[in-house]
Amino acid sequence: MSELHTVRVTVNGTVYERQVEARMLLSDFIRHELGLTGTHVGCEHGVCGACTVLFDGEPVRSCLMFAVQADGHEIMTVEGLAPEGEMHPLQEAFHEAHALQCGFCTPGFLMTLKPFVETHPNPTDEEIRKAISGNLCRCTGYQHIIEAVKLAIKKIHHSDAA
Amino acid sequence: MAGRYFGQPIRRNEDPALLTGQALFTDDVHLPGMVHVAFLRSDYAHARIRSIDVSRALERPGVIGVYTAEDLGDYWQPGPLLVPPPPVEDIIFHQRTQVPLAKGKVRHVGEPVVMVVAESRYIAEDALEDIFVDYEPLPPVVDIEKALEPDAPLVHEDLGTNLAARVVQRKGDYEAAKAKADVVISRRFYYDHGLAAAMENRGIVAHWDPKMQYMTIWDTTQAPVVIRNGLARMLGLSESQVRVIAPFIGGAFGPKIMMFYPEEVLIPWLSLKLKRPVKWIEDRRENFFATTHERYQVHYAEIALTRDGRILGVKDRFYHDTGAYDPYGLTVPINSQCTLLGPYDIPAYHSEMNVVFTNKTIVTPYRGAGRQHGVFVMERLLDIAAKELGIDRTEIRRRNFIPPDKFPYNNEVIYQDFVPLVYDSGNYEPALELAKKLIDYDRFLKEEQPRLRAEGKHVGLGIVAYVEGTGIGPYEGARVQVETTGKVNVATGVGTQGQSHFTSFAQIVAEQLDVDVRNIRVVTGDTAEFHWGTGTFASRGAVVAGNAIHAAAKKVREKVLQKASEEFGVPPEELELRNGYVYTQDGRSISLADLAVKANPLRGAVKPGTEPGLEATMYFGPERGATASGVHAMIVEVDPELMDVKIRKYVVVHDCGKVINPLVVEGQIHGGVAQGVGNSFYEEIVYNEDGQLLTASFMDYLLPTAMEVPPIEVGHVETPSPWNELGTKGAGEAGAIPTAAAFVQAVEDALADYDLEILEAPLSPNRLFELLKEAKQKKEG
Numbered sequence: 039m040s041e042l043h044t045v046r047v048t049v050n051g052t053v054y055e056r057q058v059e060a061r062m063l064l065s066d067f068i069r070h071e072l073g074l075t076g077t078h079v080g081c082e083h084g085v086c087g088a089c090t091v092l093f094d095g096e097p098v099r100s101c102l103m104f105a106v107q108a109d110g111h112e113i114m115t116v117e118g119l120a121p122e123g124e125m126h127p128l129q130e131a132f133h134e135a136h137a138l139q140c141g142f143c144t145p146g147f148l149m150t151l152k153p154f155v156e157t158h159p160n161p162t163d164e165e166i167r168k169a170i171s172g173n174l175c176r177c178t179g180y181q182h183i184i185e186a187v188k189l190a191i192k193k194i195h196h197s198d199a200a
Numbered sequence: 201m202a203g204r205y206f207g208q209p210i211r212r213n214e215d216p217a218l219l220t221g222q223a224l225f226t227d228d229v230h231l232p233g234m235v236h237v238a239f240l241r242s243d244y245a246h247a248r249i250r251s252i253d254v255s256r257a258l259e260r261p262g263v264i265g266v267y268t269a270e271d272l273g274d275y276w277q278p279g280p281l282l283v284p285p286p287p288v289e290d291i292i293f294h295q296r297t298q299v300p301l302a303k304g305k306v307r308h309v310g311e312p313v314v315m316v317v318a319e320s321r322y323i324a325e326d327a328l329e330d331i332f333v334d335y336e337p338l339p340p341v342v343d344i345e346k347a348l349e350p351d352a353p354l355v356h357e358d359l360g361t362n363l364a365a366r367v368v369q370r371k372g373d374y375e376a377a378k379a380k381a382d383v384v385i386s387r388r389f390y391y392d393h394g395l396a397a398a399m400e401n402r403g404i405v406a407h408w409d410p411k412m413q414y415m416t417i418w419d420t421t422q423a424p425v426v427i428r429n430g431l432a433r434m435l436g437l438s439e440s441q442v443r444v445i446a447p448f449i450g451g452a453f454g455p456k457i458m459m460f461y462p463e464e465v466l467i468p469w470l471s472l473k474l475k476r477p478v479k480w481i482e483d484r485r486e487n488f489f490a491t492t493h494e495r496y497q498v499h500y501a502e503i504a505l506t507r508d509g510r511i512l513g514v515k516d517r518f519y520h521d522t523g524a525y526d527p528y529g530l531t532v533p534i535n536s537q538c539t540l541l542g543p544y545d546i547p548a549y550h551s552e553m554n555v556v557f558t559n560k561t562i563v564t565p566y567r568g569a570g571r572q573h574g575v576f577v578m579e580r581l582l583d584i585a586a587k588e589l590g591i592d593r594t595e596i597r598r599r600n601f602i603p604p605d606k607f608p609y610n611n612e613v614i615y616q617d618f619v620p621l622v623y624d625s626g627n628y629e630p631a632l633e634l635a636k637k638l639i640d641y642d643r644f645l646k647e648e649q650p651r652l653r654a655e656g657k658h659v660g661l662g663i664v665a666y667v668e669g670t671g672i673g674p675y676e677g678a679r680v681q682v683e684t685t686g687k688v689n690v691a692t693g694v695g696t697q698g699q700s701h702f703t704s705f706a707q708i709v710a711e712q713l714d715v716d717v718r719n720i721r722v723v724t725g726d727t728a729e730f731h732w733g734t735g736t737f738a739s740r741g742a743v744v745a746g747n748a749i750h751a752a753a754k755k756v757r758e759k760v761l762q763k764a765s766e767e768f769g770v771p772p773e774e775l776e777l778r779n780g781y782v783y784t785q786d787g788r789s790i791s792l793a794d795l796a797v798k799a800n801p802l803r804g805a806v807k808p809g810t811e812p813g814l815e816a817t818m819y820f821g822p823e824r825g826a827t828a829s830g831v832h833a834m835i836v837e838v839d840p841e842l843m844d845v846k847i848r849k850y851v852v853v854h855d856c857g858k859v860i861n862p863l864v865v866e867g868q869i870h871g872g873v874a875q876g877v878g879n880s881f882y883e884e885i886v887y888n889e890d891g892q893l894l895t896a897s898f899m900d901y902l903l904p905t906a907m908e909v910p911p912i913e914v915g916h917v918e919t920p921s922p923w924n925e926l927g928t929k930g931a932g933e934a935g936a937i938p939t940a941a942a943f944v945q946a947v948e949d950a951l952a953d954y955d956l957e958i959l960e961a962p963l964s965p966n967r968l969f970e971l972l973k974e975a976k977q978k979k980e981g
């Protein structure tokens with residue numbers, strides 16, 4: 039298993055180049071090779087969604103991909119959501135609505151939701167629930183997360199109303 | 201009644217780090233030279249180990265060491281008994297605690313057998329494949345009732361029995377009560393409570409620095425102080441040479457308590473031996489096998505009542521599955537035994553608990569900690585009694601509530617804190633009334649339900665009550681200090697796993713010192729900052745640590761005013777503390793920062809009998825817990841074709857005394873209910889007859905998602921605890937306790953025309969299908 043492959047990938051706007059084994063998971067690559075530990079790993083079998091990152095703008099589960107598959111692609115992790123010291127409206131909304139407790143699942147929710155809130159100015163509750171149905175949270179019971187999504191959408195799309 | 205800070209829905213101090221991916225979790229610790237561990241675990245529930253061959257693993261490049269039980273020498277010891285048995289007369293208790301690596305025999309699937317350490321986790325896991333263990337399979341002990349039959353195989357042969365414990369507790373004279381009863385109802389109940397499945401698995405990083413002679417350990421534990429003291433003793437180090445940090449933890453819910461898990465004991469040992477940082481992170485599969493569960497009990501329960509529904513007595517004999525070992529003593533079954541009594545005035549109680557060893561993962565508390573089982577039995581008995589006596593189900597509960605003038609109310613049975621269970625305060629009827637109002641009880645039963653039934657819909661309502669003994673001793677402590685920057689530092693020994701302690705504890709301090717909550721830095725779970733305390737369990741943070749912090753903050757307030765009074769030559773009573781300043785009545789002022797500087801002079805002398813600084817350390821040790829209570833109600837709709845159950849409406853009315861932060865308490869309740877919903881219909885730990893765990897992934901063990909957890913409406917009743925100054929009661933577990941009891945009642949109600957009587961939880965579509973089939977056959981046959 040020792041043959042190494044070159045991975046050149048842009049993460050949060052920075053280009054990284056590393057030599058990795060073909061079997062290295064993208065989640066391990068992000069966390070342990072790049073040191074971006076904001077992406078969490080809760081199951082490593084694709085169910086919990088904690089490891090979600092944006093892959094060329096689309097939410098993917100980084101535990102279900104290999105690092106080598108990311109070669110030449112662009113990734114965004116939770117660390118890239120807003121410049122240092124600032125927060126994306128979605129992060130602000132999570133804070134205001136108390137949408138996180140232990141916070142372990144939170145980066146996965148944020149990365150799943152970023153494209154959703156940006157493209158859904160008026161979702162129904164049911165649509166919001168569907169949007170997060172692939173992310174598990176064991177602490178919050180989801181209710182405050184749903185409220186945070188509405189709040190974020192208000193901030194992004196209806197800022198004069200906020 | 202709320203203060204400026206105390207009682208306010210203040211946003212959390214801990215959020216920014218968590219939201220931006222900057223918070224440190226155990227697996228985020230990365231140290232130069234760090235090596236990685238993987239464990240080979242037993243595939244058998246019960247087997248003798250004939251031999252272990254690790255030679256091929258040792259040859260694999262990158263492998264640093266491979267260890268079996270034999271290699272541990274004297275370090276191989278069974279773990280400590282964490283909770284001794286309670287002082288109940290004629291108690292039987294057999295202590296058998298877990299071992300670091302199995303020796304001679306494996307007792308459950310997932311028990312660690314061999315430890316591999318390598319340059320990377322990938323290599324360590326590769327090396328597991330190289331190891332050969334020769335097992336001789338033994339018949340496993342799976343069913344808790346069969347386990348006690350005379351010819352059952354034995355989990356611990358030297359004991360000669362699988363009975364781990366038997367405890368009989370009594371109040372009044374049940375047989376005499378029964379003799380006077382108009383009705384006696386007896387049933388067999390089965391209740392299975394699942395596993396915690398915190399989103400973060402367990403993990404530990406240990407770093408022995410040989411030059412500093414200092415061990416630093418990052419551990420996903422709820423009780424860092426206990427772990428530090430225990431590990432120091434085991435490793436032969438001084439307590440001051442060991443620092444245990446419980447950093448941000450991704451949920452815990454019980455199983456991350458001070459277990460001295462095999463991995464927790466071995467990783468620091470390995471670091472000491474290798475003189476390198478060592479990391480082990482559990483994966484999800486391991487979490488299912490190797491992190492403790494809660495699981496099932498079987499109850500044979502009986503209730504004796506008068507014609508008008510008054511309870512004369514309850515009798516119960518039950519069996520509790522403790523798994524292969526019992527390091528956490530009897531906490532879970534004692535909670536079941538005591539909590540069964542609920543909010544009801546029960547003159548006579550006779551309860552026999554039988555705790556049984558099985559070839560399964562160890563059982564220790566998981567949110568609710570056995571209380572669910574007791575509540576389920578009691579609430580079901582009342583439902584059946586109400587039906588039989590033709591009394592409304594809320595009315596039978598109301599008639600039996602302990603009236604508000606009967607507190608403190610002594611249940612006379614010994615609780616998990618080893619003193620008789622006395623309820624401090626409570627007022628149950630208003631909670632029931634409010635719940636009925638919020639769920640629209642009368643209108644639903646009179647109008648909604650008949651109307652929907654006429655449309656062919658199967659809708660039903662469930663409503664149940666419960667109490668929860670919270671905030672038990674022995675004690676917690678805290679240090680509060682005003683720094684020379686004017687900011688305040690708070691340190692306490694409890695760990696935090698999402699309970700918002702960084703904020704709610706700060707609110708308690710802010711209330712005394714009138715400092716912005718954001719300027720109060722709370723440190724929890726770092727033994728270098730505070731090394732007294734027991735841990736976060738039994739919904740005790742807000743009560744026990746909260747009151748210690750309150751006491752310390754009050755003391756600091758006194759010191760601040762004293763110091764200012766010396767400065768201004770004005771008596772302390774005439775001073776006012778506001779926004780980080782002390783004001784005199786004539787308009788002079790000084791900041792807390794300046795006072796802190798003056799309190800720590802670099803010249804002159806600190807007066808004899810006084811201490812430098814604006815700092816205080818205080819402890820709080822409640823003699824008894826504080827009893828929270830509540831009522832849950834829900835409306836469900838059952839699809840009798842697909843057997844799917846949808847929760848249409850969910851109401852919680854709860855009383856956790858004084859609330860520090862309502863936003864946080866609401867979050868705790870939502871999360872608790874979500875776990876209760878899982879426990880009602882989705883989550884089930886399934887072992888087959890070979891003792892194999894069939895539900896060891898999130899594809900098989902179903903956690904509720906946003907599609908399953910309903911919106912929850914919360915109502916409040918506030919009965920402050922008279923036994924602590926803040927008046928708080930615990931709120932952490934309540935949401936999860938009565939859900940399944942309410943769910944089953946609602947499902948039964950929805951399927952009223954089938955005449956179902958459901959005596960078990962959890963349900964599932966499959967199980968419901970079977971139950972309906974049985975009921976139909978009974979009706980026809």
Ligand code: FES
Pocket residue numbers: 078079080081082083084085086087088089090099100101102
């Ligand atoms: S860690 Fe990737 S989905 Fe759970």
Ligand code: FES
Pocket residue numbers: 137138139140141142143144174175176177178399450451698
């Ligand atoms: S906040 Fe803990 S898992 Fe979601």
